[in-house]
Amino acid sequence: MFRLIFQRLLALVPLLFIVSVLTFSFTSLLPSDPVDLILGDTGTDEQHEMLRERMGLNEPIYLRYLQWLGRAVQGDLGNSFFNSVSVMDAVMQRLPVTLSLTAISALIAIVVGISAGVVAALRPRSWVDRLATLGATFGQAIPNFWFGLILVAIFAVNLRWFPATGFTPITNAPWEWLRSSILPSIALGTASSAAIARQVRSAMVGVLQQDYIRAARAQGLSARRVLFKHALTNAMVPVVAVLSFQITVLLGGALIVEQVFAINGLGTLAIAAVRQQDIPMLQGLVLVMVGLVVIVQLATDIIYGLLNPKARPT
Amino acid sequence: MNSITRRLFVSLMAGAAMSLGMTTAHADPSGTFKYAEQVKLITMDPQQQSGSGVPYLRPVYESLFERDASGKPAPLLATGYEIDGLNVKISLREGVKFSNGEAFNAAVAADNINRGVKLGIIEGLKTVESAEANDEYTFTIKLKEKDPAIIDSLTHTGGMMLAPAAMADPTIDRNPIGTGPYVHSKQESREGEVQVYTPNPLYWDPDKIGLERYEVWEIPDDTARLNALKTGQIDAGNWLANPQSAIIDSSPDLKLIRNTGGLNYHVIISDRNGTQVPAFADVNVRQAMAHSINRAAFGKAILFGLSEDTYQPYPKGHWAHNPDVEGAYAYDVEKAKEYMAKSAFPDGFAFDMPSIPIYQSRLEALAGFFKEIGITMNIVPVEPGTLARRSRTTDFPATNLVWATNTDPKFLALRYIYEDAAYNPFHIKPGDELLTAANAGLESVDTDVRGPAYRQMAAKLAEEAFLIFVANSPILIGVTNATAANPTVVYRYGEDSINLRGLKAND
Numbered sequence: 149m150f151r152l153i154f155q156r157l158l159a160l161v162p163l164l165f166i167v168s169v170l171t172f173s174f175t176s177l178l179p180s181d182p183v184d185l186i187l188g189d190t191g192t193d194e195q196h197e198m199l200r201e202r203m204g205l206n207e208p209i210y211l212r213y214l215q216w217l218g219r220a221v222q223g224d225l226g227n228s229f230f231n232s233v234s235v236m237d238a239v240m241q242r243l244p245v246t247l248s249l250t251a252i253s254a255l256i257a258i259v260v261g262i263s264a265g266v267v268a269a270l271r272p273r274s275w276v277d278r279l280a281t282l283g284a285t286f287g288q289a290i291p292n293f294w295f296g297l298i299l300v301a302i303f304a305v306n307l308r309w310f311p312a313t314g315f316t317p318i319t320n321a322p323w324e325w326l327r328s329s330i331l332p333s334i335a336l337g338t339a340s341s342a343a344i345a346r347q348v349r350s351a352m353v354g355v356l357q358q359d360y361i362r363a364a365r366a367q368g369l370s371a372r373r374v375l376f377k378h379a380l381t382n383a384m385v386p387v388v389a390v391l392s393f394q395i396t397v398l399l400g401g402a403l404i405v406e407q408v409f410a411i412n413g414l415g416t417l418a419i420a421a422v423r424q425q426d427i428p429m430l431q432g433l434v435l436v437m438v439g440l441v442v443i444v445q446l447a448t449d450i451i452y453g454l455l456n457p458k459a460r461p462t
Numbered sequence: 463m464n465s466i467t468r469r470l471f472v473s474l475m476a477g478a479a480m481s482l483g484m485t486t487a488h489a490d491p492s493g494t495f496k497y498a499e500q501v502k503l504i505t506m507d508p509q510q511q512s513g514s515g516v517p518y519l520r521p522v523y524e525s526l527f528e529r530d531a532s533g534k535p536a537p538l539l540a541t542g543y544e545i546d547g548l549n550v551k552i553s554l555r556e557g558v559k560f561s562n563g564e565a566f567n568a569a570v571a572a573d574n575i576n577r578g579v580k581l582g583i584i585e586g587l588k589t590v591e592s593a594e595a596n597d598e599y600t601f602t603i604k605l606k607e608k609d610p611a612i613i614d615s616l617t618h619t620g621g622m623m624l625a626p627a628a629m630a631d632p633t634i635d636r637n638p639i640g641t642g643p644y645v646h647s648k649q650e651s652r653e654g655e656v657q658v659y660t661p662n663p664l665y666w667d668p669d670k671i672g673l674e675r676y677e678v679w680e681i682p683d684d685t686a687r688l689n690a691l692k693t694g695q696i697d698a699g700n701w702l703a704n705p706q707s708a709i710i711d712s713s714p715d716l717k718l719i720r721n722t723g724g725l726n727y728h729v730i731i732s733d734r735n736g737t738q739v740p741a742f743a744d745v746n747v748r749q750a751m752a753h754s755i756n757r758a759a760f761g762k763a764i765l766f767g768l769s770e771d772t773y774q775p776y777p778k779g780h781w782a783h784n785p786d787v788e789g790a791y792a793y794d795v796e797k798a799k800e801y802m803a804k805s806a807f808p809d810g811f812a813f814d815m816p817s818i819p820i821y822q823s824r825l826e827a828l829a830g831f832f833k834e835i836g837i838t839m840n841i842v843p844v845e846p847g848t849l850a851r852r853s854r855t856t857d858f859p860a861t862n863l864v865w866a867t868n869t870d871p872k873f874l875a876l877r878y879i880y881e882d883a884a885y886n887p888f889h890i891k892p893g894d895e896l897l898t899a900a901n902a903g904l905e906s907v908d909t910d911v912r913g914p915a916y917r918q919m920a921a922k923l924a925e926e927a928f929l930i931f932v933a934n935s936p937i938l939i940g941v942t943n944a945t946a947a948n949p950t951v952v953y954r955y956g957e958d959s960i961n962l963r964g965l966k967a968n969d
Contacts, residue, residue, distance in 0.1 A: 178845065181847070184850065185504075185847055186504075187583060230504045230505065231635040231636060232632060232633040232634075233635075233653060238654070242654065300689050304693055305689055312689035312690055312692065312693045312695060313686045313687075313690040313693075313695055314679075407682075407683050407686070408683065410679075410683055410686035410690065412654045423847075424504075425847075
C-alpha cells in the first residue's frame with residue numbers, strides 16, 4: 149500500500165510539471181493583456197510598456213516560466229499580478245471552502261445514489277425502479293447552475309430557510325456553515341447522485357443474480373446480511389471507480405456553483421484569474437486542482453484494493 | 463486660463479453638504495450597513511485604481527474635495543482653492559489625522575499628488591506637473607497645461623489622500639490607511655468575499671460616523687447579487703442595465719435608484735477620412751447611419767428599458783447638455799435612405815466592427831439597423847479586455863465604446879477629437895469649429911462659462927456624426943425598501959457609492 153502511495157506521489161512530479169508548462173504556455177498565448185486591466189482605457193503606450201517591463205511580461209516566455217518554476221520548487225508561488233496577495237495564501241484560504249462544498253456534495257451523492265440504486269435493484273422493473281431511473285435521468289440532465297438557481301428561488305428567496313449567497317466557515321458558526329452549504333451542495337451533488345444510482349442499480353441487479361447470493365440466502369442468512377454484507381460489498385467495486393470520477397466532476401462543478409451562490413472558493417478565484425489573465429494565480433490554482441485530483445484517485449485505488457483483494461498492489 | 467479665484471468656506475459648503483439630506487448623526491455609531499459591489503476588489507491603492515471599485519475605497523479614503531448634489535466641487539479635506547494660470551493653490555483643513563495617527567498636512571498632500579503623477583494611472587492627474595507645500599496647510603499644484611477640471615479630478619481617486627506610511631507600504635493594496643470615517647479591518651475581512659470597515663477613532667468629524675460596521679461584499683454574479691438583495695443579506699448594491707436590474711425596477715420590495723452619471727454607449731467612426739472604408743469620409747453616410755438607429759427599440763430590447771435615447775455625450779441635466787441636439791437623429795429609415803442616396807455610396811458598403819461578448823447583442827441590433835440602409839457591419843469578436851486597446855489602433859475603421867457621463871467634457875476632446883487623441887487612431891485633424899469649441903471649454907473653471915462651449919461642441923459633433931451616440935444608461939443602485947426609506951442614505955453624485963459621512967443603519 150505504501151508503495152502505491154509512493155508511486156503515485158512520485159508520478160505527481162512530472163504530471164505537475166507538464167500541467168504547469170501547458171497552463172503557462174496557453175495563458176501566455178492569449179491575446180488579451182493584464183496591463184490593459186491595470187491601466188484601464190486611458191493608459192498611454194509608454195505606460196503600457198513601462199508596466200509590462202515592471203511585471204516582467206517583456207521577458208521571453210521560457211525565461212518567465214523558468215523564473216516561476218525556480219520559485220515554485222521552493223514553495224513560493226509568487227503574488228497575484230494585480231495586488232500583493234500571495235498566491236499560496238489566496239488558494240489556501242479558499243481551498244477549505246471548495247473542499248467543504250465538494251465533501252458535502254459527495255456525501256449527498258453517495259447516500260442518495262446508493263440508496264436509490266439499491267431500492268431500484270431490489271425491485272427491478274417495478275414502479276419504484278422506474279421512478280428511480282426517471283429521477284436519475286432528470287438528475288443527470290439538469291445543469292447544476294440552473295438547479296441551483298431554482299433552489300435559491302424556492303428555499304432562500306421565498307421560504308427564507310437558507311441564505312441565498314455566501315458561505316460561513318465551520319469554525320465561525322457550525323449551524324450557519326451547514327445552512328450555507330446545503331443548497332449549493334444539493335445543486336452540485338444531484339447529478340453525481342444520479343450517476344451513482346444508475347451504477348449501483350446496474351451492479352446490484354447483476355450481483356443479486358449471482359450463485360453466491362442464492363447460496364447465502366439458502367443458508368438462511370437474513371435479507372439484510374445478504375444485501376449489505378454480500379451483495380452491496382461486491383456491487384461497490386465498480387461503483388468506487390464511478391465515485392472517483394464523480395468527485396473529480398464535483399470539484400469542477402463547484403467552480404460554476406460557487407458563482408451562483410457567490411461563494412468565495414477556488415472556482416470564484418479561478419474565474420477571476422482567467423478574466424484578468426492573472427498567470428501566477430492560475431498556475432497556483434491548476435497545481436492545487438491537479439494535486440486534489442491525484443489524491444482522489446489515490447484514495448480510490450486504496451479503497452478499491454480494500455474492497456477487492458485481487459486489485460491490491462503486489 | 464483667466465485668473466480665477468474660488469474660495470470655498472467650510473461653513474458655507476458644509477451647509478451645502480448637509481443639504482444633501484444628511485440628518486444629525488448620533489454620537490454612538492450602531493448597526494451594520496452592507497453594500498454589494500459588482501466588480502472584484504483589485505487594489506485598495508486609489509492611485510493605482512483605473513476603473514470601478516471605488517466603493518471599496520470610500521470608507522477609508524477621503525478626497526480633497528467631493529461633489530455636491532449638483533456635481534460641483536465642495537470642500538472635504540481641502541477648504542478652498544485658488545487658480546492662477548497654471549498654479550492651483552489649495553488650502554487644507556487643519557487638525558486632521560490619518561487613522562494611524564500621522565498628521566495630514568500640506569507636505570503629505572503634495573506627496574500624494576506627486577505619487578499619483580509618478581504612477582501615471584489616474585487620468586485626472588495627467589495635466590499635473592508636480593505639487594509642493596507652501597506652508598503647513600496650503601500647497602500648490604503646478605499644471606503642465608490649462609485644466610479646468612483639475613478640482614473635479616480631486617473629488618475622485620486623484621484627490622484621495624493616503625497616509626505617509628501607506629504610501630511607503632508595498633502591500634498598500636490590502637492595507638489602506640486614510641483619513642476617512644472608517645478603517646479597514648483586515649482581520650474581519652475575507653479576501654475575495656467581503657471587506658469590513660469599523661469606525662475610525664481618530665476621525666476629524668466623529669459625529670458623522672453613524673455605523674458600527676460597514677461591509678462591502680464582492681458579488682460579481684448579477685443574479686447572486688440580486689438574490690442577496692431580495693433576501694436582505696445586503697442593503698444595497700450596484701448593477702448595470704441588465705435583466706437583474708430590470709427585475710429590481712419592477713419589484714415592489716426593492717427599489718432601483720437611477721443615480722447621476724452612467725454610461726453613454728456610442729459608435730465611433732475612426733476612419734472618417736476614408737482610408738480603409740472610403741464611405742466613412744462621406745458625412746451623408748455617417749448621418750444616414752445615425753438616423754437608421756431605432757434608439758427606443760434598442761434601449762428597450764438591449765438595455766431593458768433602463769436607458770435614455772441620446773444624440774450627444776451628456777445626459778439631460780448635465781451642465782454641458784445641449785437640448786437643441788435632442789432628436790437630431792431621430793429614427794427615420796426613409797431619411798436615412800435619402801442620405802445614403804445623396805452619398806457617393808448609394809448601394810451600400812461593408813465594414814468590420816470589433817466586439818467583445820458584452821457588446822455582442824448591442825452590435826447585432828445595430829447591424830440590423832444598418833442593414834436596412836444597405837450597410838453591412840461585420841461583427842468581429844476580439845478578446846475580452848482588448849477592445850479599448852484595439853480601438854486605439856487602426857485595426858478597425860470603426861469601434862464601439864462607452865463613455866462615463868460624469869467625466870469632464872474636456873476628456874471627450876482628449877479622447878476623441880484632437881489629432882493626437884487616444885481614440886483618433888487615424889490622426890484626423892478636427893475642423894476649426896470643433897477645435898475652437900473644444901479649446902474654449904478649457905478657458906474657465908466655471909461650468910456656467912464652459913457650458914456654452916461644450917454645447918457648441920455637442921452640436922458640431924452631431925453635425926459631423928463621426929461619434930454616433932446611441933443610449934445613456936444611468937448608474938443603477940438596487941436597494942431594499944428599508945434602504946430607500948433611510949433618510950441618511952445619500953448617493954454620491956456620479957458614483958456607484960453611498961456617502962458614508964452620516965450614514966446610519968436601516969431601521
